[in-house]
Amino acid sequence: MFRLSYIYKWVSRSLANQLLFTYLLVLTIALLIVSVSALSTIKTESITDLRNALEVEAMNLGLEIDNDLRLDSPAARKRIKAAANRRAEKGGVTITVVDDEGHILADSGIRQQPEGENIANQPEITEALAGIASICTRSSARTNSEWLFVAYPIRAAGQTAGVIRLGLPLNQLNQRLNKDLMTFLEFIFGTGIITVLISLWLARKVTRPISEMSAMSKAIAHSGDMSVFVPVRRQDEIGELGLSFNQMIGRLREQERLRQEFIANASHELKTPTMAIGSVVEALQSGAVDDPELRVQFLGSLEKLVDRQSRLIQDLLDITRLDGGLEEDWNEVVNLVDVINDAVEEIRPQAEKKQIELSNLSDGNGLSVAGNPSQLQRALVNLLTNAVNYTPSSGKIDVSVEMVGDDQVEVRISDTGVGIELADLPHIFDRFYRADKARTRVGGGTGLGLAITREIIARHQGVVSVESEVAKGSTFRVRLPLNTNVEQE
Ligand SMILES: Nc1ncnc2c1ncn2[C@@H]1O[C@H](COP(=O)(O)OP(=O)(O)O)[C@@H](O)[C@H]1O
Ligand SMILES: [Mg+2]
Incomplete structure (x- = not known):
């Protein structure tokens, strides 16, 4: 025995x-x-x-x-x-x-x-x-x-x-x-x-x-060290396994690199307004608080800084949640035109403040897509916010929607703004990327808007693309598959 x-x-x-x-x-x-x-x-x-x-x-x-x-x-x-x-x-x-x-x-x-x-x-x-x-x-x-x-x-x-x-x-x-x-x-x-x-x-x-x-x-499980690949000397199934193993490690390495880059960027972005807040508070403490005019001015910039800080934190939270796979319903029947109208109305006050003409040409023919309405609205609001931000006063923004073939729909947002340099075009959807580096960090966006938009649209099996000419304007197109489970009118 x-x-x-x-x-x-x-x-x-x-x-x-x-x-x-x-x-x-x-x-x-x-x-x-x-x-x-x-x-x-x-x-x-x-x-x-x-x-x-x-x-x-x-x-x-x-x-x-x-x-x-x-x-x-x-x-x-x-x-x-x-x-x-x-x-x-x-x-x-x-x-x-x-x-x-x-x-x-x-x-x-x-x-x-x-x-x-x-x-x-x-x-x-x-x-x-x-x-x-x-x-x-x-x-x-x-x-x-x-x-x-x-x-x-x-x-x-x-x-x-x-x-x-x-x-x-x-x-x-x-x-x-x-x-x-x-x-x-x-x-x-x-x-x-x-x-x-x-x-x-x-x-x-x-x-x-x-x-x-x-x-x-x-070794990887214990120490997280991904610095080695397995040697592949065979052409059979075991060799193939080795190759896929190496591909997996490569992918993990890339993800790890992106993660670290993201954390470094996020910390850097958070640091700038925090330091600015610190100096304003210091200035107030060392006397400015007694001067009524300076006090109003400093409190005003404090408000702006805190506002920007919370927008950044919100964006960071959103993109992290998108990365982690939100536990949300991504399969609701969404009336696309309703979503566009809500997004346009959300942005209208800002457009009016800058005297930008905002016209919504999407008609109510009840195009429906499968997805999450609030996330879709978020994606469109990001594009519209950019259109307002990067278009000077008395410019014009057009929003329209159109069928493409018989199973796709395209939302178009075009502005008469500053446009985007050819060299920047491939990067504007990257996280934290801003075409105009000189734009003040304090007043500008977070650099995450387009990244969030692209992520949300990808979740809807769609694509977002851009065409732009410097000093003439830009057109962003969001293409989505129509909801085939619902009869289109
Ligand atoms: N409609 C637009 N017109 C001109 N430039 C734009 C437009 N939309 C985006 N961009 C450029 O793309 C960059 C990235 O946009 P985004 O991710 O929304 O970041 P943010 O708006 O916070 O800077 C912006 O900094 C800007 O340079
Ligand atoms: Mg933006």
């Missing part, structure tokens, strides 16, 4: 051991089957060969002595004995000759049975006396060993005149077979050792990359 559980532990410890154990099991079973069947075939064939040889020998002796048997004289008996002994010596067998009643006439070799004894009751003799050539393998009580007997009737003048029996001790044969078996086993053992070595090598080779990967994932 102890042994079995030990083997079980060893096998389940590693993939290599399992492979090795399987090889060994299959090998042992196959060799066992082959050797047992080969040995039994060899034994049967050897006995058949021997039997045939003995039969021929008995027949020849029969031909030689049939006359003497009939004569039944002392001289004839002498000749029979001589012939039997001669042939027995030559063939390495024991020969017994009996008369037609079963009395021993001659017996050669080690058995040396007494002359005249009646052995008619021994099975092969009984059969041969009845005229049938008989073969049997039995253990003889006299020598206490297995013998192969061939008994052959001698016919003279149509009658059975006697029986010739040839005997061969089988232990000789068995010894020879055992020797064969030993050679066979030695050969099998040798082959087995070579096979085990090859399997061991093969099993290690197959499982080494897997052990390497497992060690690496352990």
Whole structure:
């Protein structure tokens, strides 16, 4: 029991051991089957060969002595004995000759049975006396060993005149077979050792990359260190696994880099207004609070700074929540035109303050998309806020919506503002990216608006794109798939 559980532990410890154990099991079973069947075939064939040889020998002796048997004289008996002994010596067998009643006439070799004894009751003799050539393998009580007997009737003048029996001790044969078996086993053992070595090598080779990967994932899990890749030396499934593993690490590294960059940027952005707030408070404390005019001015900028700080924090919270996969319903049926109207009305006061003409051309034909209405409104408000912020007074903003093909819809927001430099265009959707670095950090946006918009639109399986010309204006397009579950009017 102890042994079995030990083997079980060893096998389940590693993939290599399992492979090795399987090889060994299959090998042992196959060799066992082959050797047992080969040995039994060899034994049967050897006995058949021997039997045939003995039969021929008995027949020849029969031909030689049939006359003497009939004569039944002392001289004839002498000749029979001589012939039997001669042939027995030559063939390495024991020969017994009996008369037609079963009395021993001659017996050669080690058995040396007494002359005249009646052995008619021994099975092969009984059969041969009845005229049938008989073969049997039995253990003889006299020598206490297995013998192969061939008994052959001698016919003279149509009658059975006697029986010739040839005997061969089988232990000789068995010894020879055992020797064969030993050679066979030695050969099998040798082959087995070579096979085990090859399997061991093969099993290690197959499982080494897997052990390497497992060690690496352990290291990453423990220390978070992602500085290494697994070496890929193979083109099979294991090689593929290694490649995907490396891709995964690459991706994790990239994510980790972005995360750190995001934290660094966010801290930097938070630091600027915080320091400004600190200096205003300091100025107030060192006397400005007593000057009514300065006090109003400083409190005003404090309000602006705090306002900006809370907008930044709100944006940071929003984008982090989007990253983390919000637990919100993203599959509501949304009336897109309602969402556009709400967004436009939300932004109208700011536009009016800057005397910007804000016209909403989207008509109420009830286009519906699948998604989250408040998030969609947030995405559009970000675009509209930019349009107002980056368009000088008495500019113009147009909002419209249009079908594209028969399963998409496009919201267009165009302004007559400052436009975006070609070099900035690919970056404006990046987090914290602002085209105009000189714009005061305090008054400007957070640099997160477009990133949030892009994230929300992507969640709706949509895309947001931009076209812009410096000093002429910009057009942002949001393309969304129409809600196919709802009949469009
Ligand atoms: N309608 C627009 N006209 C001109 N420039 C724009 C417009 N919308 C966005 N931009 C540019 O893209 C940058 C990124 O926009 P956004 O992510 O909303 O950040 P923020 O508005 O906080 O600066 C802005 O800083 C601005 O330079
Ligand atoms: Mg913005």
